[in-house]
Amino acid sequence: MDLTQTQERSSGPAWADDQAFVARAYARLDELRTDYRQRLAEVRRAGPSGSPQNRSERDAFAAHYEDTLARLDQVENRLVFGRLDLTDTTRRYIGRIGLADAEHTSLLIDWRAPAAQPFYQATAAHPGDVVRRRHLMTRERHVVGAEDELLDTAAADLPEGLTGEGALFAAMAAAREGRMSDIVATIQAEQDRVIRAPREGVLVVQGGPGTGKTAVALHRAAYLLYTYRERLERSGVLLVGPSRVFLRYIEQVLPSLGETDVVATTMGELLADVPATGTEPEAAAEVKGRAVMAEVLRRAVRALPRPLAGPVVLDVDGEHLVLEPDDVRRAQERARRTGKPHNVARKTYANAALDALVRRWAQEKGLDEAAERDYLRASVRESVDARREINLCWMPTSPQTLLRRLYSDPALLARHAPMLTAAERAALRRDPDAALTPADLPLLDELAHLLGELERPEAERARRARAAERAAEVAYAEHAIAADGLGAGMVDAATLAGRFTERGPRLTTAERAVGDREWTFGHIVVDEAQELSPMAWRALLRRCPTRSMTLVGDLDQRSGHTRASSWSDVLGDAARENVREEVLTINYRTPASVMDSAAAVLRARGGAHAVPARSARDVPDALRTTRLAAPGDLDGLVHVVSDELAALDAGRLAVITAPGRTADVHAALADRVPDVAGPGTDPLTARALVLDPVAAKGLEFDVVVLLEPEEIGATGPGDLYVAMTRPTKRLHVVHSADLPPGLVQPE
Numbered sequence: 001m002d003l004t005q006t007q008e009r010s011s012g013p014a015w016a017d018d019q020a021f022v023a024r025a026y027a028r029l030d031e032l033r034t035d036y037r038q039r040l041a042e043v044r045r046a047g048p049s050g051s052p053q054n055r056s057e058r059d060a061f062a063a064h065y066e067d068t069l070a071r072l073d074q075v076e077n078r079l080v081f082g083r084l085d086l087t088d089t090t091r092r093y094i095g096r097i098g099l100a101d102a103e104h105t106s107l108l109i110d111w112r113a114p115a116a117q118p119f120y121q122a123t124a125a126h127p128g129d130v131v132r133r134r135h136l137m138t139r140e141r142h143v144v145g146a147e148d149e150l151l152d153t154a155a156a157d158l159p160e161g162l163t164g165e166g167a168l169f170a171a172m173a174a175a176r177e178g179r180m181s182d183i184v185a186t187i188q189a190e191q192d193r194v195i196r197a198p199r200e201g202v203l204v205v206q207g208g209p210g211t212g213k214t215a216v217a218l219h220r221a222a223y224l225l226y227t228y229r230e231r232l233e234r235s236g237v238l239l240v241g242p243s244r245v246f247l248r249y250i251e252q253v254l255p256s257l258g259e260t261d262v263v264a265t266t267m268g269e270l271l272a273d274v275p276a277t278g279t280e281p282e283a284a285a286e287v288k289g290r291a292v293m294a295e296v297l298r299r300a301v302r303a304l305p306r307p308l309a310g311p312v313v314l315d316v317d318g319e320h321l322v323l324e325p326d327d328v329r330r331a332q333e334r335a336r337r338t339g340k341p342h343n344v345a346r347k348t349y350a351n352a353a354l355d356a357l358v359r360r361w362a363q364e365k366g367l368d369e370a371a372e373r374d375y376l377r378a379s380v381r382e383s384v385d386a387r388r389e390i391n392l393c394w395m396p397t398s399p400q401t402l403l404r405r406l407y408s409d410p411a412l413l414a415r416h417a418p419m420l421t422a423a424e425r426a427a428l429r430r431d432p433d434a435a436l437t438p439a440d441l442p443l444l445d446e447l448a449h450l451l452g453e454l455e456r457p458e459a460e461r462a463r464r465a466r467a468a469e470r471a472a473e474v475a476y477a478e479h480a481i482a483a484d485g486l487g488a489g490m491v492d493a494a495t496l497a498g499r500f501t502e503r504g505p506r507l508t509t510a511e512r513a514v515g516d517r518e519w520t521f522g523h524i525v526v527d528e529a530q531e532l533s534p535m536a537w538r539a540l541l542r543r544c545p546t547r548s549m550t551l552v553g554d555l556d557q558r559s560g561h562t563r564a565s566s567w568s569d570v571l572g573d574a575a576r577e578n579v580r581e582e583v584l585t586i587n588y589r590t591p592a593s594v595m596d597s598a599a600a601v602l603r604a605r606g607g608a609h610a611v612p613a614r615s616a617r618d619v620p621d622a623l624r625t626t627r628l629a630a631p632g633d634l635d636g637l638v639h640v641v642s643d644e645l646a647a648l649d650a651g652r653l654a655v656i657t658a659p660g661r662t663a664d665v666h667a668a669l670a671d672r673v674p675d676v677a678g679p680g681t682d683p684l685t686a687r688a689l690v691l692d693p694v695a696a697k698g699l700e701f702d703v704v705v706l707l708e709p710e711e712i713g714a715t716g717p718g719d720l721y722v723a724m725t726r727p728t729k730r731l732h733v734v735h736s737a738d739l740p741p742g743l744v745q746p747e
């Protein structure tokens with residue numbers, strides 16, 4: 001490992017000054033907490049009297065103070081972690097949040113502020129005005145260690161390397177507790193560049209296993225909220241992760257960075273109210289994900305309006321009126337020209353068809369159309385015949401109905417999907433009442449966009465009323481802040497107005513956004529983005545028309561057999577526009593010997609497409625193999641798991657098996673090895689558990705016991721690569737079949 005800066009370990013009194021500063025910072029934090037508690041108590045004490053407007057104003061301030069207090073409470077742990085000594089002999093302390101003293105003089109610098117950037121970026125070659133960078137290790141409110149890097153000219157010729165190695169290595173070696181922690185004290189330069197990258201456009205971050213993609217994505221969300229607070233607090237930041245378990249795994253990170261306003265969801269939850277429980281062959285899901293499906297759906301929607309086959313005689317108020325095919329055709333053209341979605345444009349069509357009938361009636365009877373219009377319109381509207389014939393040519397449709405029709409009617413699909421082969425169309429074939437699959441959700445979302453809401457005039461009226469109410473509340477909140485000075489610069493009118501309107505449980509902007517299909521976010525962060533399809537990507541873009549997005553992922557960890565050699569393979573052509581790519585190269589999780597084996601196995605299967613990650617460290621005896629007496633001999637597995645657990649003082653172990661085998665393997669282990677939890681138990685709290693590679697995605701464990709790698713590899717090279725790269729200390733491969741090519745048996 002390269003040491004690129006002069007390292008000097010401090011001991012004892014060397015950090016006495018730092019201890020004094022840390023004590024001051026905590027004292028100020030305590031003062032602020034007391035101050036906010038008092039404000040909150042005062043607002044509450046004011047009691048329930050006063051006008052409804054006064055009451056909601058008080059509630060709004062109370063909610064704001066509660067949030068601020070919650071934020072201040074979350075940053076207790078390692079409040080101060082860094083110090084910069086500058087050429088002008090001043091010092092800057094870097095911490096989890098910014099603090100100023102009672103006279104507004106800056107005390108502690110927020111890690112996200114520009115003034116903190118040299119803490120992550122300064123190198124011996126480019127020290128800027130930094131002479132010394134000090135990493136402070138604290139326990140509770142005490143400094144227990146410090147590590148210095150002197151950025152002097154003597155080290156200037158060395159290449160850029162890791163910073164704060166002592167703190168970094170301690171973090172990497174720590175036992176895993178089942179929840180991800182923040183990395184704010186040890187962010188490395190290549191990670192910092194991604195975290196602080198400009199907000200505009202789509203940033204794709206490609207990084208091998210353990211390169212900190214998830215950590216970086218979360219710190220980036222916190223950085224963007226800090227830097228563009230006003231804009232992003234109103235529109236919201238959305239974080240999309242691969243599963244609920246994964247979201248729980250990361251849920252403590254943002255609060256520990258003082259941010260509680262990011263909404264985390266999975267792609268499935270974002271796109272649908274009900275879970276997609278169906279399963280399907282990989283080939284079907286792959287076809288559904290292709291960008292060309294957008295064209296198939298567009299054609300299907302465009303073909304929904306039907307021509308009128310021939311003139312139809314209608315009974316309108318006892319008169320006989322003729323609806324001509326041309327009336328319908330012209331009305332449909334007019335509706336199409338509005339460019340509105342099918343269900344919305346239907347109203348234009350129906351009105352135009354109705355007008356055509358009114359006009360013909362007036363002409364035939366020699367009536368003054370302008371004078372009689374209201375009566376004639378009402379009569380046509382009330383005619384059952386007219387309503388039926390007009391409606392039949394432009395029926396409202398729901399996304400589910402149309403998608404099910406396409407899947408179950410081969411002739412219809414062939415008409416709209418001539419660009420797919422017969423085999424591809426056959427892969428989509430399905431019973432009309434089969435359960436929806438995850439790959440259907442982006443298609444339903446595309447259809448919801450093309451079709452628009454089914455007509456619900458009450459909903460439209462309610463939406464308009466809500467918008468007017470909200471505008472009035474923002475105006476009132478501005479007035480309240482100005483009149484009473486209550487916000488003290490800490491709350492803006494829109495936030496406060498948001499609090500006025502909330503009924504029931506309090507909701508942040510971003511939480512409200514998730515409940516609203518039409519909401520567009522200020523920024524979207526996607527983790528495990530290699531699992532997106534071009535159709536899923538389109539669904540995300542619709543929710544962020546400004547294209548301010550961060551996608552992190554690893555092409556090599558993609559599930560299934562369809563490989564992608566570039567990010568435009570994953571996201572489709574639409575991804576080419578305004579997309580920047582960054583690469584993370586250092587693996588902070590997996591020991592080098594395990595990482596090298598995983599990479600060799602991947603290469604042997606023709607899977608390696610991305611820049612390989614280099615492990616930051618190795619661990620002795622990190623790779624072991626045990627051969628079972630025979631396939632299915634689980635006694636050998638029981639021994640391995642028992643021994644590994646006995647050797648593990650703290651931390652967690654996972655047995656990773658092929659999908660479909662988790663239940664059997666769990667049954668074999670559960671009776672004989674205490675601590676083993678199985679399917680259905682919380683994978684985050686169990687000391688040892690059995691899971692498949694898809695469930696293991698994004699997670700990490702101290703020890704991984706990998707059962708029958710060839711079986712896991714059968715579901716795709718990415719799955720085996722994911723499974724092999726989960727451990728922080730040891731990978732123990734248990735196999736009866738030969739080891740996969742590339743996996744070298746250790747001496």
Ligand SMILES: Nc1ncnc2c1ncn2[C@@H]1O[C@H](COP(=O)(O)OP(=O)(O)OP(=O)(O)O)[C@@H](O)[C@H]1O
Binds near residue numbers: 171186188697698699
């Ligand atoms: N700068 C850092 N300092 C300390 N720990 C770090 C740093 N960067 C990453 N880590 C740790 O390395 C581990 C892997 O990080 P993370 O899960 O974010 O990687 P990833 O690239 O998302 O991995 P994968 O794609 O394999 O799931 C985590 O335990 C994380 O806390």
